[in-house]
Amino acid sequence: MKVPLSWLKEYVDIDLSLIELADVLTMAGLEVEDVLLVGLPNPYEQAGAPQRREVSIHGLSWDPEKIVVAQIDEVMPHPNADRLVLCRLNDGVSELVVLTGAPNLFEYKGSGPLARPLKVAYAREGARLYDGHQPGQMLTTLKRTKIRGVDSFSMVCSEKELGISEEHEGIIILDDDAPTGRPLVEYMGDAVLEVNILPNMSRNASMTGIARELAALTQKALRKPQVNLPANGPSIAGKVSIQITDPQLNARFVLGMLEGAEQRPSPYRAQLRLRLAGMRPINAVVDATNYVMLEIGQPLHAFDYDVLVKRAGGKAPTIITRAAHPGEKLTTLDGVERSLDDFTVLVCDTAGALSLAGVMGGQESEITPGTRNILLEGATWNFVNTRRTNSSQKLSSEAGYRFSRGVHPALSSEGVKLCLQRMAEWSGGVIYSDLVDEYPLPAADPEAEISTGDVKRLLGIELTAAEIAALLSRLEFACRVEGNSVFAKTPPHRQDIGTGVIGRADLAEEVARIYGYDRIPATYMAEELPEARVRRPIQVEKLVRQSLARLGLQEVINYRLTAPEREARLAAAQPEASLPTYITLKNPLSPERSVMRRSLLAAILDTLEKNARLRDRLALFEVGPVFLPVEGQALPDEAPRLAMAMTGQRGTPAWDSPDSAQLDFYDLKGVIEGLLESLHVGNAQYSHTDNPAFHPGKSAQVTVNGSVLGVFGELHPQVKARYDFLAPAVVAAEFDLAALIDASASRYEIQPVPVFPPVLEDLALIVDESVLAADVEAAIRQGGGKLLTGVRLFDIFRGEQIGAGKKSLAYALSYQASDHTLSPGEANQIRQRILRRVEQLVGAQLRS
Amino acid sequence: MGEDENILEELDDIQKDGLETLASVQDEAGVQAWRTAHLGRSAPVMLAFTRLGQISKEMRPAVGQKANQVKLALEAALEARAEEVKIASLRQKLDTERLDITLPGRRPTLGRLHPAAQALSEIIHIFEEMGFQEYRSPEVETDELNFELLNIPAYHPARDMWDTFHTTVPGTILRTHTSPGQIRAMREMCPKPIRVILPGMVYRYEQTNASHEMQFNQVELLAVGKNITLGDLKGTIEGFARRMFGESVRVRMRPSYFPFTEPSADIVMECFVCGSKGCPVCKYSGWLEIAGCGMLHPVVLRNGGYDPAVYSGFAAGLGPERIALLKYQVDDIRNFWQNDIRFLEQF
Structure with missing residues (x-):
């Protein structure tokens, strides 16, 4: 609400500066968002002004020397222009002729000296005003000039020029009693407070409403407007x-x-x-x-x-x-x-x-x-x-x-x-x-109760009942003290006070406001601490996000609102009946954001697509819920998900090593392995998946103890074609975060740091092309037993030397015992066991 | 003066000459050549030893001693010089290996958390230190939990404060604040004391622009107990502001209105961008709003299962993106969910 200061002063004496006034109101819940000066000087631009701002103050100040009340004694035609007039004007110092084009003076043109002179706002040469001819509020300084052969160095002002309103159709014509020669700022200079009226303070949405509050805060008397009907008028009886x-x-x-x-x-x-x-x-x-x-x-x-x-x-x-x-x-x-x-x-x-x-x-x-x-x-x-x-x-x-x-x-x-x-x-x-x-339904104006104990318990301050009553009385509550309690009858201008426990809270707020929020001491809770709760999903989720950032992925957070068509890009065309159901908005802001997402993978691919042209390499992840409607239930299942998407170059290119290798399936798999390692998820199995979003040969699902954690792989070429990606391949993953968290180990055992040196050796094994690496490694581990402490695949070779349809897998192995250094004989025994086992299980031959 | 005295002088000359020539030796080869010339088998000092036999018995010890001194002096000088030459030549070699240290380094790929998540976790961390534990609640909520149980009946003027996304399921909406979690937490924990922090995404039916989003994070504090006061709320939020924005930050609690708290307050903090001198960020007011808060309204406590005559509590809500917006002077709030990599990489 806009509150002109002069109007407010009609109902209450104010001996505060503008800054103090704004502060007092704001600290009582009537926030002064802004002060617009309409004439009055700006307290922040005066000598000794405080450095720190407490409130925003702006607007136009009227120079008392240069902008004054003047009177027009005669309006005369302009010799060279029909749309201009010349005014014989008295500014209290001298008589001058002032030129204006104000249409509201035309009716007086050429009618000789005016019987009732027109009082106007007059600006002398050098006055700072808003330009009436420019849109908005452009400051300008009045300069001497010649208009149509007549000297012009001053003017009579419109509201727009003085910053009162946008009105520039004519000049202001003041009331007849305006004193000629008086600085305009003294006569009608003002400041308009923009007060934010809170929903529970609608009683203050008026000048007397604000004045009443101010009177209570500053302990002044409120001057209500006097209302009396004349005793001698006609009677309304029988009229309506x-x-x-x-x-x-x-x-x-x-x-x-x-x-x-x-x-x-x-x-x-x-x-x-x-x-x-x-x-x-x-x-x-x-x-x-x-x-x-x-x-x-x-x-x-x-x-x-x-x-x-x-x-x-x-x-x-x-x-x-x-x-x-x-x-x-x-x-x-x-x-x-x-x-x-x-x-x-x-x-x-x-x-x-x-x-x-x-x-x-x-x-x-x-x-x-x-x-x-x-x-x-x-x-x-x-x-x-x-x-x-x-x-x-x-x-x-x-x-x-x-x-x-x-x-x-x-x-x-x-x-x-x-x-x-x-x-x-x-x-x-x-x-x-x-x-x-x-008046069939009289106002209740209820009585509410608050005690000294309530004030202590709710506000943390010690007040006597008399003090509480005194504070409330300032707000015109009729108060009655009984022991430690105050019974306060609501004054007949407000409807925000309840009864019982609600009334007590209502009164506590009024006590706090008038006492002053600033005076309430800041304390720490002395209350008993609640029991600690186990929040493992929250902790592990944090670890997931930190691990992925450490693995070089950028976190993104998307709008949860999307459109079914955006998610449909991931799947093959489906019949209408089998389309998924969504949490759908009744009042969407746009069709693009009309449903709650079901797929985090779709969201992250949107983001990847948007950024695809900005970087040579992109690796993103997001953690957040998807919203799955549940039959017969108002609220959906908000299932936590993890999605990842990568595309472009494998490394960050440097000036001496432009890396042109492209990210592929194994890069994403490496990230997933790294993530599982940091979560101490043991025993993950990778198997092919028929998820339609992915390339059938270059995708996998990750399973731990029979529970599916997620799927990942290269996007199906048909799916990829629905996006605007330049890179040859896009790899992506979507995980069930709850399953991932379940699979993570909160407790795990570590191996002692070995005391005795390992025996290191490389074995190259030739197997059929169709044999899976995981099966070869499992066979090696079976053969090697406990003494085999390390298996690392370091090379795959295909070529004529080993025959068509075959591949050679080269492993770096380490054998180690915890209690002695292995002898060459022992190492040889382990090797022989490994070779026997790989031959039995995967048909592998040692490459010589 | 006899032959014997001459030889002493001769030895002095040998030493002098040796040291002089050594001074001009500059490299490894010169060191070797000098060693041969001045300490080799036919070097003058070595020849002096062979001449000892020809010297008188009386003088012999003195001359022998002198020759020895000269030899040791030359050896010591050689050793020092050889070290100098070695260091000089190493320095020369290293000089030629000088890199352009202004060339950019080879960067391992750096991953980052989203700026909103960073701000959120910073806030959560501070409150966790103060004894609040994280509690989560659904984003798709019932009208009852989001409004009615929080003392916001239908058509209440306060409903204007939240423009709401409704779903096609009657009575189901996207939560407009994290406050429905208050009711959920209270109903779960009643009658035990509560100190929880409720973070999460909330939604507003609002056209997005540089300062308004239809989706944003909120963090809500909730404390319920038998003697929790407005002063405790003030102390808690002031403690937070000091940890988040610095020890000397000036914070004020001003009266405000929320239907689910009474008394209610806004927390404002002096503008850290301009030091309260006035700037566009604080809209020349010198203050930034950082939180809305208040003492739990009796109706809310009761709806959570707590007797408002016995229990009290407070709630406070903060906006992590808004705090990040202020802290990093982000000019457009829409940046957060647009996920432009050029924005995200700067945090």
Whole structure:
């Protein structure tokens, strides 16, 4: 909410600087997000200003020497230009002629000396202003120039030039009582506080609301606007009646009347305040309703009384409030015909709907230039219904904003009275001396209790009951102390205080706010510590991510939202019926992000594709859930997954060793082996897989003790073709993270560091091409037994020397005993056992 | 003066001459040549020994001693010079092996964790040190847990604070905050004391732009016990801020509003980018918001199974990406999930 400082000062004395004021409000929950200067000097740009910022302050300061109130005594035609006029102007020092093109002066052109001089904002040579002709706010300095043969060195200003609004259609014409020669900043310089109103502080969404809080915080008196209806006006009796159908929807409805209003602009000071508060001035009647809403927080609505009488066939109208009927329609004052929902509350008369209660008036009964007699509504509407109407009609108005957060019913009559007063002042007319007031559901204004023990227990501070009562009294709670307890009756302007344990928390917050959050000591919990919990999956997941980073992979984190088509790239075309089911959004932001992913592999391949042209080598991994709907269950299975994807060059090329070898199946397998090693997963088996995403010959599934941990391999050429990859091969993996974590060992045994040296030897074994390396190694290990401590395949050879359909596998072996150095004879025995066993099991021959 | 005295002078000359020529020896070959010339079989000092027999008996010991001294002196000088020559020639050789040390090194491939994950784990680590344990809860949630049980009934004005992704399953949404985990943790652990940290991804139905994402991480703290105060909350968050941003950081707790806490607060910290002098990062306010928090609302405690007349507690929520955004001055929050390698590689 925009709060002009001058307006606030009308209700409370402020002896704080702007910075202090912003701080006091912010520290009470009324965060001042920003301060816009409209004339006043910037405290951060003055001598001795604090170095540290506490609040953002910006805007235009008006130089008191150069921008003053002046009066135009005569408006004369320009000798050379029809669209310019010359003003005989008095700036309090001297009389000058000032040139302007302001259209709102044309009506005075050539009519001789003005009987009522026009008061204006006058800028002298050298004044700093916003350029009226540039879009936005461009600072400029007034310089001497010649326009159409006439000297120009100063000007009369528009609102835009002074930073008041975007208005540049004409110059500002001030109220008649503006003192000529006075610096403009003294007359009307202001600062607008942008205050963020929290949902539970809607009572503060007005000038008096903020002032009340400030009065409580600074211990000053609140000056509420005086509201009195004239005792001698006509009576409203017999002019109108009210029928409230459902008090839950409409707790109170108040009507007042003004007769013989004239439609004219409101005083400039009122217009200025509306503008600074972010509303557009319209005319004195409408401005008065908006002004009072901003002033005390009660939205008001003015009807043309004569229209209502006509609709009632010449009789006194009856105002009826009710929920809309099915299919009911209303044309609102913005000219839109609206279909209404059953939760929308209407203000009607006997002829039908008049307005959307608390949200927007109807077109037919709105105030027009011909309106003379005004029926003024001040009511209280159910905030839930108002909210629902706001959102279903896509309307956001200042009234709707306040009603959707709750307006206290006490404000209804206060608002009507104050508004009638302002209307009569600004537009003339006679105020009726009484109101029609239906109040079927009086406000509860509950009493809540808080004790000294509660304050200690919840806030950690020691206060006496009297101190607590004193703090709450500053907020107008009526307090009663009984022993250690304070019973606080809610003042009749707020609806955020509950009863029982809730009321206690509500009061604790109020005590803390007024006492000051800054004064609450920072302490550490003295409370008993909870028992430690075993969180192995979380620990192992962390280890998985760290291990993969150590193995040279970059972690990525993708959107969990995707589109089925993106995931479908991984699979062969499927019939509609067998398509997977997804957690699907009812309100997606885009079709690209419409379902929760089922495949982490698809996500990581998307990322790999996006980066494919940026690097020679890419190796990525991601850890995160996939979302698998479960039949008969509202929530899906959020299964943790690990995906990896690699493509491009094997190594990082250096300037002397450009590495052109491409990453392939075995690079990814190496990463997986490294990962399993760091997790101490024993006994992993690799077997071919028929997963359709992968090349059938260059892919594998990893199994440990019969449980499948994951699949990996080179992408199937058809799958790869659906992506934009340049490299000849892309290898990727998807693991079930939960299975991987299960397979990891939390406890494992290590081998003692050997004392005696090993015997090292190489054996080359010739086997048939079809024999698997894993089988050869298993046979070697069987043959070697315990004394065989190392087996490493270091070469594979194929060629004529060993015959077609054969391959030679060369192994570096180490034999070692833990208690002595092996003799050549013992080593020979081991070798012979190995050779016998490999011959038996895989048909291997020693290559000589 | 006889022959015998002459030979003493002669020996002095031999030593002098030897040392002089040695000084000009520059390399290994010169060392060898000098050794032959001055200490070899026919070197002058060696010949002096052969002449000892011709010297008078009285003088013989003196001359012998002198010849010995000269020989030792020459040997010692040779040894020193030889070492010098060796060092000089090594230095010369090493000089020729000089590398261009400004050429880039050969890099092993460096893997990294995602910047959001780094920020998340830094935060988790700090809170773990303070006695909070990680607790996880689902990302697809019920409306009941995400809103109703957290004291946010349907059509409540506070619902405006969270724009929600709804799924096609009625009552099922993408969680808008990690707070439903509060209820889950409380229901699981009631009536024991709780000190947990709830990290994870949350979702908002919000058009993405440089400062808004539809998906982001949150870290939520939850403490429940019998004597937990607003002061404890303040101390915990201040302790966190000091560990995360430095010992001298200035932190304030300001009143705020969340439906599931009361009293509620925002934690702001002085802007570390500009030292609170005013900059675009803090929007010239001098302050950065780092957390929302408060004392658990009685309704929430009750929904978790704890009696609000006996138990109290606090909750606090932080945004790791936002903290990373501020810390590394990332200009666009969308960078985090776009996973451009040129972004990720910088962390």
